[in-house]
Amino acid sequence: MDVKTLCLGMLINKEACGYELKKKFESLFKHFFSAGYGSIYPALADLATSGLVECREIPQTGRPDRKVYKITDNGRNAFERALQTNEPQHKLRSDFLAVMYFSELLDERRVNRLLNDRIEAFEDAVEHISSIETEMGINAPAGARFVAGFGAVIAKAGADYIESNRHLLTETAPGRIDEPAHGG
Amino acid sequence: MDVKTLCLGMLINKEACGYELKKKFESLFKHFFSAGYGSIYPALADLATSGLVECREIPQTGRPDRKVYKITDNGRNAFERALQTNEPQHKLRSDFLAVMYFSELLDERRVNRLLNDRIEAFEDAVEHISSIETEMGINAPAGARFVAGFGAVIAKAGADYIESNRHLLTETAPGRIDEPAHGG
DNA sequence: TGCAGCATGTAATTTGTTACATGATTAA
DNA sequence: TTAATCATGTAACAAATTACATGCTGCA
Numbered sequence: 001m002d003v004k005t006l007c008l009g010m011l012i013n014k015e016a017c018g019y020e021l022k023k024k025f026e027s028l029f030k031h032f033f034s035a036g037y038g039s040i041y042p043a044l045a046d047l048a049t050s051g052l053v054e055c056r057e058i059p060q061t062g063r064p065d066r067k068v069y070k071i072t073d074n075g076r077n078a079f080e081r082a083l084q085t086n087e088p089q090h091k092l093r094s095d096f097l098a099v100m101y102f103s104e105l106l107d108e109r110r111v112n113r114l115l116n117d118r119i120e121a122f123e124d125a126v127e128h129i130s131s132i133e134t135e136m137g138i139n140a141p142a143g144a145r146f147v148a149g150f151g152a153v154i155a156k157a158g159a160d161y162i163e164s165n166r167h168l169l170t171e172t173a174p175g176r177i178d179e180p181a182h183g184g
Numbered sequence: 185m186d187v188k189t190l191c192l193g194m195l196i197n198k199e200a201c202g203y204e205l206k207k208k209f210e211s212l213f214k215h216f217f218s219a220g221y222g223s224i225y226p227a228l229a230d231l232a233t234s235g236l237v238e239c240r241e242i243p244q245t246g247r248p249d250r251k252v253y254k255i256t257d258n259g260r261n262a263f264e265r266a267l268q269t270n271e272p273q274h275k276l277r278s279d280f281l282a283v284m285y286f287s288e289l290l291d292e293r294r295v296n297r298l299l300n301d302r303i304e305a306f307e308d309a310v311e312h313i314s315s316i317e318t319e320m321g322i323n324a325p326a327g328a329r330f331v332a333g334f335g336a337v338i339a340k341a342g343a344d345y346i347e348s349n350r351h352l353l354t355e356t357a358p359g360r361i362d363e364p365a366h367g368g
Numbered sequence: 369t370g371c372a373g374c375a376t377g378t379a380a381t382t383t384g385t386t387a388c389a390t391g392a393t394t395a396a
Numbered sequence: 397t398t399a400a401t402c403a404t405g406t407a408a409c410a411a412a413t414t415a416c417a418t419g420c421t422g423c424a
Contacts, residue, residue: 001279001282001283002410002411002412003411003412006282009282009285009286012286012289017375017376018375018376018377019373019374019375019376028285029281029282029285031276032276032277032278032281032282033277033278033281033282034275034412035412036412036413036414037375037376037377038377038378038379038412038413038414038415039411039412039413041376041377041378042377042378045377060374060375060420061420061421062374062375062419062420062421063374063375063376063418063419063420063421064374064375064376064377064418064419065375065376066374066375066376067375067376079286079289080289083283083286083289083290084294085279085283086297086298086301087298087301087305088278088279088280088282088283088298089277089278089279089280090276090277090278090279090280090281090302090305091218091276091277091278092215092216092274092275092276092277092338093216093217093273093274093275093276093277094216094217094272094273094274094275095185095269095272095273095274096272096273096274097213097216097217097274097331097334097335098185098190098193098213098216098217098272099185099267099269099272100327100330100331100334101193101212101213101327101328101330101331102193102196102263102267102327103326103327103330104325104326104327105196105263105264105267106267110268114270114271114272117270117271118274121271121274141288142287142288142352142353143284143285143286143287143288143353144285145352146284146285146287146349146352146353147281147284147285149345149349149352150281150284150342150345150346150349151281153341153342153345154276154338154341154342154345157337157338157341158334158337158338161333161334161337161338162334165330165333165334168326168329168330168333169326169327169330186382186383186384187383187384201403201404202403202404202405203401203402203403203404219384220384220385220386221403221404221405222384222385222386222387222405222406222407223383223384223385225404225405225406226405226406229405244392244402244403245392246391246392246393246402246403247390247391247392247393247402247403247404248390248391248402248403248404248405249403249404250402250403250404251403251404
């Protein structure tokens with residue numbers, strides 16, 4: 001699923017401008033999708049050219065006109081066709097794991113720092129997701145709750161795994177890695 | 185971490201040809217990294233041009249000469265520098281979750297099929313990883329065991345989550361989706 | 369005084385995928 | 397006879413990232 005298709009989908013329930021779509025990506029989809037303005041704006045322009053969305057310009061003062069995009073019937077059909085893919089992909093790309101694979105080439109303090117940072121990132125993700133779940137409320141669409149829950153569970157599992165298995169990568173206890181060891 | 189850097193890393197302990205590196209990616213890194221010949225061969229050629237690896241051609245009969253690449257001291261240094269990245273990224277890209285977000289636009293049988301397929305993919309991943317863990321043996325490098333374990337845990341967590349939360353997306357019980365319902 | 373938020377875009381670059389091109393050997 | 401394994405590569409294409417370009421408002 002490319003940025004163009006996902007933008008189209010985001011417009012199913014509510015019209016929006018590119019800036020708003022970016023915010024929405026960052027809140028709802030942060031843990032499994034990302035897109036910058038450099039891909040969103042061209043995507044919306046393309047969708048408009050193909051007639052899958054319509055654009056209305058709202059004059060602003062002191063900043064560029066706000067371009068509000070609304071999905072068309074053609075757009076709705078195109079999006080539903082796009083959802084028909086079988087075995088939609090689900091891929092992890094992790095430089096973190098790649099680095100850990102070679103952890104024997106790193107010094108222990110560095111390994112510990114990377115592990116701590118990754119745990120923190122996972123914990124931040126859990127928190128971020130729980131805050132958007134709160135915002136959504138209990139009456140949010142099932143799909144939204146399902147994907148949020150998935151993200152939370154996976155992030156939690158990742159953090160737990162690192163805590164339970166970091167001993168595989170370091171000989172000494174983790175402890176306060178930024179302070180000098182009191183033993184020497 | 186790009187394909188070039190990871191190829192370099194794979195050559196740290198053992199020289200290999202492009203074909204072998206691809207196999208290695210597919211077994212050890214399958215769950216967090218992928219690369220096709222279309223990126224591996226050019227990557228190795230680049231590394232050789234930069235002097236980070238050396239190439240030795242072994243004549244073959246009935247097939248192209250085997251090009252065996254060996255890392256140089258420059259290569260080793262370059263790779264260790266590459267490992268110094270702080271907060272190496274760890275990103276999920278999931279069309280599966282994107283589709284599920286919009287599950288209300290799909291019919292229930294399709295949703296069930298997608299969920300089943302994803303569970304199966306996760307279970308396959310768990311099995312694949314457990315088979316490479318067996319191959320590696322207990323004396324494998326810590327990093328290798330750590331990343332394999334991570335993959336297994338995350339795949340397991342994904343499958344479990346779907347099983348426990350699929351009811352959010354479908355009103356009726358999952359059951360045998362490929363057979364006609366006996367109730368009509 | 370400076371930064372975050374709002375609001376749009378283009379162009380260069382990077383990176384990787386897919387299709388194409390070749391072809392012997394071996395096991396089912 | 398059909399598919400998988402071994403073994404290399406190029407070229408076209410797709411997609412997204414990053415840097416560049418602009419500029420007001422409001423808060424601390």
